[in-house]
Amino acid sequence: MIAFNHVTKSFSEDNIAVKDVNLTVEKGHIVVLLGPSGCGKTTLLRMVNRLESISNGEIMINNKNSMELDAIELRRNIGYVIQSNGLFPNMTIEDNVMIVPDLLGWSKQKKRERFTYLMKLIGLDAQDYRKRYPHELSGGQQQRIGVIRALAADPPVMLMDEPFGALDPIIREKIQDEFLQIQREVKKTILFVSHDIDEAIKMADKIVLMRDGEIMQYDTPSEMLAHPKNEYVSKFFGKDRALKSLSLHTVKNLQDIIGLAPIDATIRDTKTIHVHQDLRTTLSMLMNQEADQVVVTNDQDENIGSITIDHVQKYLHFEIKGELSVSQEG
Amino acid sequence: MNSKKLIAYSVRLVLYALVILFFGWIIKNHYFDYIFSESSTFLVLMRQHIELVVVSSVIAIIIAIPAGILITRPKFRKAEWVVSIIVNFLQTIPNLAVLALMISVLGIGFKTAVFALFLYSILPIFRNTVAGLDSIDKNLIDAAKGMGMKPSQILFRIELPNAVYSILAGVRTAVVLNIGTAALAYVIGGGGLGVWIFTGIQLFDNGYLLSGAIPVTLLAILADYLLRKLENVLVPKGSRREANT
Numbered sequence: 333m334i335a336f337n338h339v340t341k342s343f344s345e346d347n348i349a350v351k352d353v354n355l356t357v358e359k360g361h362i363v364v365l366l367g368p369s370g371c372g373k374t375t376l377l378r379m380v381n382r383l384e385s386i387s388n389g390e391i392m393i394n395n396k397n398s399m400e401l402d403a404i405e406l407r408r409n410i411g412y413v414i415q416s417n418g419l420f421p422n423m424t425i426e427d428n429v430m431i432v433p434d435l436l437g438w439s440k441q442k443k444r445e446r447f448t449y450l451m452k453l454i455g456l457d458a459q460d461y462r463k464r465y466p467h468e469l470s471g472g473q474q475q476r477i478g479v480i481r482a483l484a485a486d487p488p489v490m491l492m493d494e495p496f497g498a499l500d501p502i503i504r505e506k507i508q509d510e511f512l513q514i515q516r517e518v519k520k521t522i523l524f525v526s527h528d529i530d531e532a533i534k535m536a537d538k539i540v541l542m543r544d545g546e547i548m549q550y551d552t553p554s555e556m557l558a559h560p561k562n563e564y565v566s567k568f569f570g571k572d573r574a575l576k577s578l579s580l581h582t583v584k585n586l587q588d589i590i591g592l593a594p595i596d597a598t599i600r601d602t603k604t605i606h607v608h609q610d611l612r613t614t615l616s617m618l619m620n621q622e623a624d625q626v627v628v629t630n631d632q633d634e635n636i637g638s639i640t641i642d643h644v645q646k647y648l649h650f651e652i653k654g655e656l657s658v659s660q661e662g
Numbered sequence: 663m664n665s666k667k668l669i670a671y672s673v674r675l676v677l678y679a680l681v682i683l684f685f686g687w688i689i690k691n692h693y694f695d696y697i698f699s700e701s702s703t704f705l706v707l708m709r710q711h712i713e714l715v716v717v718s719s720v721i722a723i724i725i726a727i728p729a730g731i732l733i734t735r736p737k738f739r740k741a742e743w744v745v746s747i748i749v750n751f752l753q754t755i756p757n758l759a760v761l762a763l764m765i766s767v768l769g770i771g772f773k774t775a776v777f778a779l780f781l782y783s784i785l786p787i788f789r790n791t792v793a794g795l796d797s798i799d800k801n802l803i804d805a806a807k808g809m810g811m812k813p814s815q816i817l818f819r820i821e822l823p824n825a826v827y828s829i830l831a832g833v834r835t836a837v838v839l840n841i842g843t844a845a846l847a848y849v850i851g852g853g854g855l856g857v858w859i860f861t862g863i864q865l866f867d868n869g870y871l872l873s874g875a876i877p878v879t880l881l882a883i884l885a886d887y888l889l890r891k892l893e894n895v896l897v898p899k900g901s902r903r904e905a906n907t
Contacts, residue, residue, distance in 0.1 A: 381808055408810030418805025422823040422898035432809050465900030481809075491808075 333359040333521040334380065334489060338389035341375050341545075349375040351545040352389070357538075359488075360519040364532040367542035367568075373525045376542070377491050380523060381410045393489060408432055411482030411490035411520070415497045417474045419466040425477055426462045432485040450480040453514050472503040479511060483518065492524045496531065508534060529569060533557070533576055541565055554580050558651060574648055579612035583628055583639065586611060586647045592628055592637025599625045607636070615644050688872055696858070696873040708877060710772075710853035714844040715885075718776045719837050722783035727829060730791025731817070742792070753785040757843055761850050775844070775852025782843060783836035790832025794825030827897045834889040841882040845874070 334357040341350040350372045357363045365373035378384040380391055382403045391398045398406060419428050427434075429450060430443045438446075451458035454476040466474055475496065482490055496504045496511075508531065515522070526532050532539050533553045541548040541556065541564075548568075549561040557577035560566035569576065584607050586592075604627045605614055617626050618641050627635050688694055697704050733742050755763075760778045768774040798821055806816045822829075848856030855874040862871025 383804065383808055404810050404812060406810075407808055410808075412805065412808035414801055414805055414808070416799070416801045418801050420802060420806070420820055420824075421901045422820070423900060431811075435810060435815070467900065 333357055333361075333394060334523065335392040336376075336389070337392065339376070339379065339386060339391060340388035341372070341379060341384060342387045349545050350379070353545075353547055355540060355547065355550060357521055357523060359521050361537040362515065362522040362524055362535055363538050363540060364524045364526050364536035365540050365542060366526055366529065366532045366536075367548075369527060371542040372545035373540075373542050374493055375545075377493055377523055377525050380489075380491055381407045381412060408435055408485065409487050409489070411484075411487045413478050413482045413490065413492040413495040415494040417466075417478035417498075419474055419477060419481075421466055423465075424462065425464050425466065425469070428466065429477060429481045429484055431481065432487075436485055438485075446484065450483060453483075453517070454480055454510065472499055472507060475499060475507060476510070479507075479514075483514075483520075486518075488521060490520045490522045492522060494525050494527070497526070497528070504531075511535075529576065530579070533579060541568060553577070554651070575612065575615075577651065578615055578644070578648065579610045581611045581647070581651070583607045583609060583611065583614060586639070586643060587628070587637070589650060590643065590646055593640055593643065595627055595635060595638045596625055601625070602627050604629050604635070605639070607631070611644055611647070614639055615641070618644070688876070691868070693869045693872045694876075696869050697877075704858075704873070704877075707853065707855050707857055707874070711841075711844055711847075711855045711878070711881070714772070714775055714779060714847055714852060714854050715837065715840045715881075718779035718844075719783055719833070719840055721776075721780050722787055722836060723833060726784045726787035726832075727791050730788050730795065730829075731822075734792055734795040735813075746789075746792075749785050749788050752781050757782060757846060758849070761846060765850055770851040772847075772852050774850050775847035775854075778850075779840050779844060779847070783840055786835040786839070787829070787832040790828045790835070791825070794828025794832075795821055797828065798824050823898045824901050827893065827901065830889065830893050830896060834886060837885050837889060838882050841878060841885060845878055 334355075336353045336355040339350060339353045339355075340348065342348040353376060355363075365376060367373050375384055379386050380393070380398065382398060386399065393401075393406075393410075420431075423431075426443075426447050429447055430438075433443050433446060447462070448458040451461065456473065456476070461469075466477070469477065475498070479492075479495065482492075496507055499507065512535065524535060526535070536553050538551060539553055539556055540550045543564055549556055549565045551559075551561075554577055556565065557569055557573045557580075560569065560573075566573070583605060587607065601624045603617055603625075605617065607628055607630050614626060618639075626639050628637050628639055630636050729745070732738055733745055757778065760781060761774070764774045764778050768777060802820055802824070803816060806820050811819070844852075844854050845856035845859055847854045848860050855878050858870045858874030859878070862868065862874060
């Protein structure tokens with residue numbers, strides 16, 4: 333869907349932001365560009381919709397060279413979300429969301445329908461918010477509006493530049509979940525810039541880890557955590573990368589591979605966790621001593637077994653080493 | 663909070679009382695009689711005064727706002743400091759000196775006065791236009807560009823609506839200043855209410871002086887009021903709160 337072929341961006345002779353990047357983003361994937369500030373991730377993103385020029389190489393979008401397309405046309409077909417939401421204070425919420433459809437000359441009727449549909453996606457009442465102005469909304473709501481504004485004309489590709497970076501952690505997590513939900517429905521090809529490792533692991537189908545304008549590794553989050561290609565990658569994800577990788581796996585994954593423990597009916601202090609929740613949450617519950625036993629429930633709310641720290645550890649070993657060798661006796 | 667309100671309230675009361683006393687004093691001394699006994703002259707002077715202000719302000723607006731827009735375009739950005747220096751320099755010349763200089767070039771009369779007033783109105787309007795456009799969050803422009811807006815669409819849909827508060831403030835400053843300065847037009851035969859003010863000064867006649875000066879003051883207050891009303895119409899609802907805080 334998006335292919336970078338030997339893409340280079342140099343601002344001056346010794347200021348090279350992006351060095352010979354080769355990268356293919358598959359259709360319907362979220363690819364997160366991850367790295368410290370100044371690593372060239374934002375520049376790389378902005379080259380796609382030509383907000384930055386390309387010094388060398390080419391970017392192919394849907395097998396078309398981006399430089400051969402009209403810049404204005406190109407941008408209208410690419411959703412763009414920025415960190416500071418970029419909502420226009422002089423326009424109502426509806427006008428803000430419908431900017432690109434308006435530029436494309438949609439009818440009033442079509443715009444209204446689309447607006448209602450998009451507002452439903454983020455759980456806001458279209459009628460209620462139509463005539464309001466951005467400053468009347470909370471930060472989280474503004475950012476949601478920013479996201480659906482990028483989706484307004486149903487572009488196949490979306491560029492998101494740290495879209496949730498300015499939100500507080502609780503709201504950020506909620507909006508991330510919500511966005512993944514939306515993505516399951518709309519299946520856009522998304523380039524997503526982030527400097528937050530947890531966010532990258534959570535959102536990405538694949539992560540591009542960058543440093544000084546070069547790609548260090550391009551892989552799925554679990555692969556990158558389990559098998560970092562070099563020193564830099566393993567350092568970047570830190571010593572707790574095994575722990576981080578737990579958020580990629582659900583209780584279901586663990587159950588499928590090593591099964592669950594029986595429920596100990598004598599323990600009274602019990603908490604339950606749903607089978608589709610991730611193992612990082614499960615482990616936190618166990619470690620925080622919120623309960624002596626965590627009981628797993630399925631979709632029918634039936635208790636199907638319990639989970640222990642040993643279980644999680646065993647599973648982790650299996651994931652990283654690919655074997656079930658350790659502490660078989662437990 | 664309450665004591666603050668009380669102070670503000672009493673200050674206002676005192677001011678109102680002073681104004682009423684002042685007008686009472688004027689009326690008692692028959693200082694306003696000229697307005698009624700020579701009403702045709704008064705109306706002519708008033709009309710001249712308003713014409714001086716309106717013509718010079720309109721020309722200033724027509725020139726300064728587009729100049730401000732032009733100079734904030736990326737292409738001309740580099741020339742901003744040159745233009746700013748020139749405009750600032752114009753403002754530093756005392757207004758009497760401008761009038762005197764203009765006489766030597768344009769002769770005396772209405773046109774010269776309009777030109778001098780025009781020069782004086784450029785700076786506040788130009789400066790506020792540039793400041794208003796500059797103060798727009800760069801992220802907004804980035805977002806607009808990224809969504810595929812053309813430069814002209816960005817200007818008219820995003821930049822100007824969000825800068826209109828600042829631009830109007832500049833226009834208001836210029837017009838109010840202009841109304842006062844226009845009284846000097848008398849010096850070069852430009853007419854206006856300055857005729858009565860200066861006559862009053864020369865003849866030690868409070869009647870002429872006040873019959874000229876008070877209408878000029880009221881005109882300035884009225885213009886300020888009307889332009890503030892215009893703000894409510896032109897400034898988009900969404901950016902109003904931002905502009906006020």
